[in-house]
Amino acid sequence: MFLLFSFLLGSLCLTTQVYSSTPDAEDTQQITHVKKNSSQSASSINNFLAADQEADLVTFFLRPITFTSAGLKSYFEHVYNHPKYADYLQYNLAHMIQFLEYGLEHQQDTGFALSVIKLFTQKIKACPFVDGTNFTVFVPHLANTLQPYLDKKEAGFLEDIGSKLKLHMTNVFSKYFSYFKSNPDAFMDALSKQIAQQTNQLQTEQHVDIAYLQKDLLRFFELCINKLILPADDISACWKDINATADAFHAILKNNVLTGLTAFDDLSWSLVHRFCYILQLSYKTISQDTYNKIMGDIRNQSYKLLETAEQEEFIQTKRGYLLQQLDYYKHLAYPKTKQQDSLKEIMRLLA
Secondary structure, three states, X not given: OHHHHHHHHHHHOOOOOOOOOOOOHHHHHHHHHHHHHHHHHHHHHHHHOOOHHHHHHHHHHHOOOOOOHHHHHHHHHHHHOOOOHHHHHOOOOHHHHHHXXXXXXXXXXXXXXXXXXXXXXXXXXXXXXXXXXXXHHHHHHHHHHHHHHHHHHHHXXXXXXXXXXXXXXXXXXHHHHHHHHHOHHHHHHHHHHHHHHHHHHHXXXXXXXXXHHHHHHHHHHHHHHOOEEOOOOOHHHHHHHHHHHHHHHHHHHHHOOOOHHXXXXXXXXXXXXXXXXXXXXXXXXXXHHHHHHHHHHHHHOOOHHHOOOOOOOOOOOHHHHHHHHHHHHHHHHOOHHHHHHHHHHHHHHHO
């Protein structure tokens, strides 16, 4: 947290104006959706915080962060450290977006973005759950906000390497110009090797910075998935919501904020296990028709959640695992159907 506060104070030395987000035109529709979602979040939180004095905290927590020295000190001391902040955060992560947007506005780099992710990862650990519907909306907005950090890193790499190589060649030529005139081939061979080494070092540093950001973001997403609260009283709606979240993750692959299909496969398995956990809690309340409908859809329909290949050839697929779990809990809830299903399968094979 101290690192993030140092970043922010550094930028505040240049300006003392209160932060105001100005989204790009193409993001307007999505941000409007998020604002609408924030309003819905306030309603949800009010239901969660029963006491009147606690409900008043919703308005306090929903206030945008004031990016001045005093405003940041107040946020950390009175909001971030508040014992009820985690109860609010599980519904609404708008403050995380505000930090990242402020960083973009003030030319911060991936180090700043990493500090923001870490700041909210630590606080999410205190949340008893994360609201699934709001999280699905949050995912693409977070990815769109993080992408400029990666784009700027790429552009900054080219600018950085150009200036460093220019300085290096200037120094070399100024010191060894006489050697260059007497033996140009040997001089250029030595210089080209130095340039290659320096370029490789800078490129490695750039890839490491990006990899750290992608790794920490994946960890943040995994943490949220393992706390997702979904409609356990309606397993069909839960299955729909799980797939909506998977579709959101798949859509952000183009933003380069995840390490490709490997990261998406990790997130898909986490979503599969979260669905099965909710299935375990609610299996007795699910009708046989609902079991059959979901299992039929998994067998016959295409889902982004289930499309990535497994790490090894002999590992059970996500599709197979889901069908196995649904079949197990169906027969646990309706024991008599196991023998009936077995007879139906035998008749099908004999037909």
